[in-house]
Amino acid sequence: MSMFCYQCQETVGGKGCTKVGVCGKTADLANLQDLMIYTLKGIAEVGVKADEIGYEVPGLDRFMMDGLFMTITNANFDKERFLKKIKEGLKLRDEIKENLKEKGVDLSHLKDAATFSVNSDDDIVYKANNDKERVGVLATKDEDIRSLRELITYGLKGMAAYAEHADNLGYNDPEIPKFMRRALAATMDDSLTVEDLIKLTMETGEYGVKVMALLDKANTSTYGNPEITEVNIGTRNNPAILVSGHDLRDLEELLEQTKGTGVDVYTHGEMLPAHYYPAFKKYDHFVGNYGNAWWKQKEEFEKFNGPILFTTNCIVPPKESYADRVYTTNSTGYPGFKHIPDRVGDEPKDFSEIIEHAKRLPAPTQIESGKIVGGFAHAQVFALADKIVEAVKSGAIKKFFVMAGCDGRMKQRNYYTEFAKALPKDTVILTAGCAKYKYNKLNLGDINGITSVLDA
Ligand code: SF4
Numbered sequence: 127m128s129m130f131c132y133q134c135q136e137t138v139g140g141k142g143c144t145k146v147g148v149c150g151k152t153a154d155l156a157n158l159q160d161l162m163i164y165t166l167k168g169i170a171e172v173g174v175k176a177d178e179i180g181y182e183v184p185g186l187d188r189f190m191m192d193g194l195f196m197t198i199t200n201a202n203f204d205k206e207r208f209l210k211k212i213k214e215g216l217k218l219r220d221e222i223k224e225n226l227k228e229k230g231v232d233l234s235h236l237k238d239a240a241t242f243s244v245n246s247d248d249d250i251v252y253k254a255n256n257d258k259e260r261v262g263v264l265a266t267k268d269e270d271i272r273s274l275r276e277l278i279t280y281g282l283k284g285m286a287a288y289a290e291h292a293d294n295l296g297y298n299d300p301e302i303p304k305f306m307r308r309a310l311a312a313t314m315d316d317s318l319t320v321e322d323l324i325k326l327t328m329e330t331g332e333y334g335v336k337v338m339a340l341l342d343k344a345n346t347s348t349y350g351n352p353e354i355t356e357v358n359i360g361t362r363n364n365p366a367i368l369v370s371g372h373d374l375r376d377l378e379e380l381l382e383q384t385k386g387t388g389v390d391v392y393t394h395g396e397m398l399p400a401h402y403y404p405a406f407k408k409y410d411h412f413v414g415n416y417g418n419a420w421w422k423q424k425e426e427f428e429k430f431n432g433p434i435l436f437t438t439n440c441i442v443p444p445k446e447s448y449a450d451r452v453y454t455t456n457s458t459g460y461p462g463f464k465h466i467p468d469r470v471g472d473e474p475k476d477f478s479e480i481i482e483h484a485k486r487l488p489a490p491t492q493i494e495s496g497k498i499v500g501g502f503a504h505a506q507v508f509a510l511a512d513k514i515v516e517a518v519k520s521g522a523i524k525k526f527f528v529m530a531g532c533d534g535r536m537k538q539r540n541y542y543t544e545f546a547k548a549l550p551k552d553t554v555i556l557t558a559g560c561a562k563y564k565y566n567k568l569n570l571g572d573i574n575g576i577t578s579v580l581d582a
Pocket residue numbers: 131132133134135136137138142143146147148149150151156199200
C-alpha cells in the first residue's frame with residue numbers, strides 16, 4: 127500500500143485510497159500530508175504544556191490553523207509548500223521546547239511526534255514515504271480507536287479552516303486553538319478508551335459549532351447580515367475574475383482593487399452566498415455567480431475564459447487548457463498555479479497580477495442565464511418568522527427538509543435532485559453548502575412568497 131487516506135466521501139470503494147487519491151492526490155503527497163499532521167501533533171503536545179503554564183507562543187495558533195487547513199481534501203496539492211511547512215513546524219516545535227525547558231517544564235516523556243528530527247528535504251520525503259507505520263493513519267491498529275482519532279482530526283481540520291477565515295477578519299477566540307491542541311495531542315494518547323474518544327468527538331462537534339458562530343460573527347459584523355437577494359447567473363461582456371472558496375476578506379480586497387479597471391468579478395461554488403451580504407452590493411462590477419458545484423469546474427473553468435482565484439479548498443486537478451490562469455491564496459496550492467502571498471500586517475493582499483491577467487483575456491462564455499434567490503441566513507429567517515409561522519399554522523407549509531453539505535460527482539447523488547422535484551408543493555427545503563446546486567435552479571416555486579428552497 128503506497129498510501130492510505132479515507133478522509134472524504136470520495137474514497138475508493140468507501141474504504142480508502144491506497145494507490146492514488148480519487149481527488150488527484152498522489153501517494154507521496156498523501157504521505158507528506160500525513161507527516162504534516164504528525165508534525166502538528168508533536169507541536170500540539172508541547173503546545174498543551176505551554177497552555178498549562180499560560181505561556182502564549184506567538185504565531186502558534188495561526189501556524190496550526192494553516193497546517194490543518196492545508197490537508198483538507200482538495201485544498202493543497204503543492205509538495206513544496208508541505209516541505210516548507212513541515213520544516214517551519216519542526217523549528218517552531220523545537221523553539222517551544224527550548225522555552226519550556228528554560229521555564230522548568232518537564233519534557234522527559236514526549237512522544238516521537240514531538241521529538242523526531244530530519245536534516246534535509248530528502249529526509250522529510252524519506253520519512254513520509256517509509257515511516258508510514260508510525261506516521262500514517264494505519265499507525266493506530268485498533269479500528270475503533272483509529273476511526274475516532276481520525277474523526278476528531280477531520281473535525282479539527284474543518285474547524286481550522288473556519289477559524290482562519292474568522293481570524294482574517296480579526297475575530298478569534300483563544301479557547302478554540304487551545305481546544306485544537308488538546309484534542310490533537312489526545313489522538314496520540316494510548317491511555318484513552320473508545321468511550322473517552324467518543325466524548326472527545328462530541329466535544330469536537332461542540333467546538334465546531336463555536337467556530338461556526340465565530341465565523342458568522344466575523345462575517346456579519348464586517349459585511350452585515352445576509353438578506354434575500356436575487357443573484358444573476360448569466361454573464362456580461364467584460365473580462366472577469368472568478369472567485370471560489372469562502373474567504374470574504376479576499377473577495378472584498380479583490381473587489382476594491384478591480385473597481386474602475388473594467389474587470390468584472392463573479393463567484394463560484396460556495397462563494398455564492400457572498401452576494402447576500404449588504405456590503406458587497408455596492409460593487410457594480412460584482413456581476414453574479416458562474417457555474418455550479420466544485421466537481422463541474424473542469425468544463426466550467428474552461429468556458430469562463432478569465433483567471434480563477436481559489437481562496438479555500440475544492441481544487442480539482444486542472445485541464446491544461448486553463449491551468450495557466452488559476453491562482454491560489456491562503457492555505458490552498460497546486461503545483462504550477464500562481465500563489466498570491468498572505469497579507470503583511472494589515473496591508474491588503476496584492477491582486478494586481480491576476481487583475482492584469484484578466485484584462486488580457488476574453489469575457490466569460492455564458493453557460494446559463496436568469497437568477498437564483500438566496501440569503502436566508504438566521505437574521506433574515508427571523509425577520510420572516512411571522513410569515514413562516516403563519517404559513518405553518520395555516521397548513522400552507524407542512525414540512526421542512528434540511529438538505530445541506532457538499533455536492534459530489536457520483537451519479538447516485540442525483541437522488542437529491544429527484545427528491546427535491548418529488549416533494550409536495552407544501553414543503554420547504556432548507557439548504558446550505560454546495561449541495562444546493564442539486565436543486566437551486568429547479569424553479570420549485572414559492573409558498574405565500576417564501577421560496578421553496580431557502581438557501582441559508
Ligand atoms: S482526500 Fe483524496 S485521497 Fe483522501 S479519501 Fe478523499 S479522495 Fe481519497
